[in-house]
Amino acid sequence: MNEKREKKENSPRPDWYREEWIDLNGSWQFAFDDDGKGMEEEWYREHAYTTTIQVPFCFQSKASGIGLAKEAHTRLWYERWLPLEERMRGKRLWLHFGAVDYSCLVWINGKYAGSHKGGFTSHSCEITPYIDWDETDIRITVACQDDYFVTQVRGKQHWDLETDRCWYTATSGIWQNVWMEMTPGYRIEQARITPDIDRKTVEMKLRFSDCPNRGKLVWKLFFQGKEKKQGVASLQNRMERVLFSVENEDPIDNKIHLWEPGQPNLYDLVLEVYQGGVLQDRVETYFGMRKIERKGSRIYLNHYPLYQKLVLDQGYWQESLMTPPDAQALVRDLKLAQDMGFNGVRKHQKIEDPRFLYYADRMGMLVWEEMPSFYAFDEAGVQGFTQEYTEMIERDYNHPCIIAWVPFNESWGIRDVLWDKAQQAFAKSIYFLTKALDAGRLVSTNDGWEAVQTDMIGIHDYEDDPAKLHEVYARKEELMAYTAVGKMICSEDFVYTDEPALLSEFGGIALEDGRQESWGYHEKARDAEVLKEKIEGILQVVHKLPYLSGYCYTQLTDVEQETNGLLYADRMPKLALEQIRAVFADSSVKSN
Numbered sequence: 001m002n003e004k005r006e007k008k009e010n011s012p013r014p015d016w017y018r019e020e021w022i023d024l025n026g027s028w029q030f031a032f033d034d035d036g037k038g039m040e041e042e043w044y045r046e047h048a049y050t051t052t053i054q055v056p057f058c059f060q061s062k063a064s065g066i067g068l069a070k071e072a073h074t075r076l077w078y079e080r081w082l083p084l085e086e087r088m089r090g091k092r093l094w095l096h097f098g099a100v101d102y103s104c105l106v107w108i109n110g111k112y113a114g115s116h117k118g119g120f121t122s123h124s125c126e127i128t129p130y131i132d133w134d135e136t137d138i139r140i141t142v143a144c145q146d147d148y149f150v151t152q153v154r155g156k157q158h159w160d161l162e163t164d165r166c167w168y169t170a171t172s173g174i175w176q177n178v179w180m181e182m183t184p185g186y187r188i189e190q191a192r193i194t195p196d197i198d199r200k201t202v203e204m205k206l207r208f209s210d211c212p213n214r215g216k217l218v219w220k221l222f223f224q225g226k227e228k229k230q231g232v233a234s235l236q237n238r239m240e241r242v243l244f245s246v247e248n249e250d251p252i253d254n255k256i257h258l259w260e261p262g263q264p265n266l267y268d269l270v271l272e273v274y275q276g277g278v279l280q281d282r283v284e285t286y287f288g289m290r291k292i293e294r295k296g297s298r299i300y301l302n303h304y305p306l307y308q309k310l311v312l313d314q315g316y317w318q319e320s321l322m323t324p325p326d327a328q329a330l331v332r333d334l335k336l337a338q339d340m341g342f343n344g345v346r347k348h349q350k351i352e353d354p355r356f357l358y359y360a361d362r363m364g365m366l367v368w369e370e371m372p373s374f375y376a377f378d379e380a381g382v383q384g385f386t387q388e389y390t391e392m393i394e395r396d397y398n399h400p401c402i403i404a405w406v407p408f409n410e411s412w413g414i415r416d417v418l419w420d421k422a423q424q425a426f427a428k429s430i431y432f433l434t435k436a437l438d439a440g441r442l443v444s445t446n447d448g449w450e451a452v453q454t455d456m457i458g459i460h461d462y463e464d465d466p467a468k469l470h471e472v473y474a475r476k477e478e479l480m481a482y483t484a485v486g487k488m489i490c491s492e493d494f495v496y497t498d499e500p501a502l503l504s505e506f507g508g509i510a511l512e513d514g515r516q517e518s519w520g521y522h523e524k525a526r527d528a529e530v531l532k533e534k535i536e537g538i539l540q541v542v543h544k545l546p547y548l549s550g551y552c553y554t555q556l557t558d559v560e561q562e563t564n565g566l567l568y569a570d571r572m573p574k575l576a577l578e579q580i581r582a583v584f585a586d587s588s589v590k591s592n
Contacts, residue, residue: 008284010327012098012177015358015399017284020091024080024140024178028055030066033075033143043077044107044141053078055178056098056323058171063320069169070161076173078142082180084135091182093131096124098176098353100144102152107141118384119146119153120351120372121391122176126209146172151381153388155349155372156314156559157322168560171322176353185280186210188271193287193398194440197302200247200256202287206240208273215275217242222268223257235273246289258302259288259400261343264364266400288361288400292441294455297498299442299549301403308366308550309584311337311566312505313345315352316559318569322350330356332571334365337556340566341581344401346504346552349373349409351392360401368444368552369396370406374413377423381413389430393437405434405441410448410460417491418450424493427452447504449487452494456549458504461485462521466537476501476547500549503542508554508564509534511574520564521554528575535583543586553584 008014011021029049031038038047057064059073095106101119105112109132114125131138148159148170158167181187192205206217212235219242220230233242246256246267257265266286273280291302299306313333317325324330330353337345344366347356351372360367371389374381389407396402407430408414414423431445431453445451447458457480463469473479480489480496490496510520511531525531542551557565566580567573573580 012096012179013354015285015354015361018181018183018282020087020182022082022180022182024082024095024180025055027052027080029079030059031077032059032073033077034073036075038075038077038143044105044112044143045110047077047079049077049079055080055174056176057320058101058173058175058323060169060171061319061321061323063323063325072148072161073172074145074147076144076146078140078144078174080140082138082140084131084133084138088131088182089133091184092126092128092187094124094181094183094187095127095140096122096177096179096181097174098122098178099351100142100174100176101157101171102146103144104174105143107139109135109139110141118388118391119171120155121388122354122395127180142174144173146170150375151378151384153372153374153384156316159375163560166562168316168562169321175321175323183281185275185278186212186273187281188273188283190394191271191283191285191398193269193285195246195287195289195291195400197256197258197289197291200289201243201245202267202289204242204244206242206271208235208238208240211238212236212240212273212275215273215280218272218274219244220270220272221246222270223265225268228267256289259290259361259364260302261364261366264288264362264400266361285398286361287398290400292403294442294500297500297547297549299456299500306549308344308502308552309342310344310346310366310368310504310550310552311340311342312348312552312555313337314348314555314557314559315350315356316557316569324353324356327355327359331359331363333556334359334363336567336571336573336577338363338365339577339581341584342553344368344403345556346370346406348555351388351396354395357396357399357401361399365401366403367399367401368404368406369402370409370447373409377414377416377426382426385413386430386433390433390437393434397438403441404444404456405438406444406447406458407431407434408446411446411450414446417446417452418488419492421493424452424491428493444504446491449485449489450491451489451496451499452491454494454499456500456502457489457496458502458552459489460505461503462506462508462554464509464522464534464538466541469538469541473503473541473545501547502549503545503551505552505554506538506542507535510564513563515563517561518558518563520562532575532579532583539583539586 030053060069103117108130111130116123157170215235346368417423442455445454448460508521512524558569
């Protein structure tokens with residue numbers, strides 16, 4: 001790997017890359033504010049910190065250097081001094097947070113610079129106006145608040161100190177990367193890239209931090225390192241639209257390069273913005289030409305039937321909880337899933353670090369991106385959920401690996417959606433909101449059971465008796481009209497019209513480990529051979545169900561007390577990878 005590629009791969013956003021950036025991870029000063037005095041005493045102006053923390057790891061994790069998983073601290077303060085470098089002069093400076101759980105306020109040199117609510121989504125603020133160029137340092141102060149409210153989007157973070165069932169240790173404060181970028185002038189805030197494989201075109205919707213007013217966009221398109229074409233567009237407004245063709249100009253060979261598992265072709269794109277001939281911003285990004293759609297009861301990728309073999313991935317690590325130890329940990333998880341024979345992952349109850357999606361794009365792994373849940377239906381929950389959900393789609397829209405959005409899981413947060421008109425209206429509104437924001441992907445609106453308006457039916461069933469599993473799933477029409485695992489497949493508001501069906505959670509078999517508190521679904525397998533036989537037994541049934549468009553096996557790794565992974569929490573396999581691959585292989589099933 002050359003030096004430039006290595007620097008890009010090590011950046012927080014290799015999918016949206018600027019060359020001038022500064023890593024702000026590492027040691028920060030840190031304090032708990034259990035009495036809530038920080039604002040009153042103006043800690044953002046001055047405070048005598050006595051503790052440090054390793055950012056981006058949360059204080060509950062061992063990797064943070066603190067590791068107080070069994071203590072509740074809802075108000076946190078962070079501070080870091082950054083040397084003011086000569087190369088920053090004349091530039092505009094942008095401070096970025098990958099994710100901070102749950103709400104945060106930011107000060108620069110004691111001056112308020114910005115805020116954000118939502119524990120799983122990214123945010124940034126310009127800090128240029130608050131810099132004192134006569135000083136030698138920039139002081140960054142962050143105050144976080146993370147209450148144990150069930151109306152707050154939490155995902156798998158338990159609302160109590162003790163973990164329970166399938167809910168785990170909480171994550172509070174900064175838990176994804178922090179960095180600063182420098183631009184010569186105003187910046188491109190977003191380039192929303194929509195491919196059309198039928199017309200062989202790409203639409204870009206661009207948003208800028210300032211109104212360009214007679215600015216100029218220069219774009220350059222590359223494939224496998226070779227420049228294919230370039231173009232220029234005039235800029236007048238903060239939001240602009242650019243359309244271009246990716247078709248080869250050769251009249252004989254004018255094919256485009258499609259993205260799909262096994263052949264993850266990506267087009268690289270360089271965007272440069274000029275004002276009066278002066279460069280304002282330069283971004284390196286990419287896109288994939290692919291189309292995902294429903295036709296009748298089947299799902300198609302690039303006009304061919306797609307059978308999905310997914311594995312449930314919760315993205316937890318022993319030492320660092322929801323934060324990956326490093327970028328290679330994300331690569332390793334994807335590679336292990338691929339080596340076990342899966343063609344994708346369902347990222348469960350977590351909006352993952354953007355680098356995960358970058359590597360999934362490059363490795364050709366399909367992704368279902370699932371919104372973390374809140375757990376009590378009220379106005380605060382609805383508002384907070386909707387804000388983070390739209391921010392998730394906005395940030396991750398360009399990734400070709402994402403083929404489906406999953407707003408709700410097993411009616412969490414909408415417990416009475418089977419019959420409650422308000423909850424049905426909310427779930428349906430989120431489906432239509434998704435389609436307004438992204439018409440080009442599938443939506444599994446309430447994955448598991450009690451379906452409302454949706455593009456596909458995801459069913460969850462952890463039955464481990466092959467005969468019983470066959471009895472329930474042999475007749476599709478009866479299943480859809482009635483129930484599985486004691487839950488109605490469809491809500492009272494939804495009539496099934498042959499939507500594609502997937503067994504989107506099943507398996508969940510644990511291997512005996514001698515720990516009473518650990519669990520899986522049903523009885524633990526006493527040894528690895530029995531584990532293999534149990535998985536084989538249920539897969540023999542699943543593979544023979546002709547109406548399924550795929551499945552998602554639970555799960556990739558053990559997570560804390562839930563020990564039903566194919567891998568232990570340290571990523572060591574419970575069976576040889578070749579054995580697992582053979583178990584999930586089936587000659588009658590074509591992955592893509």
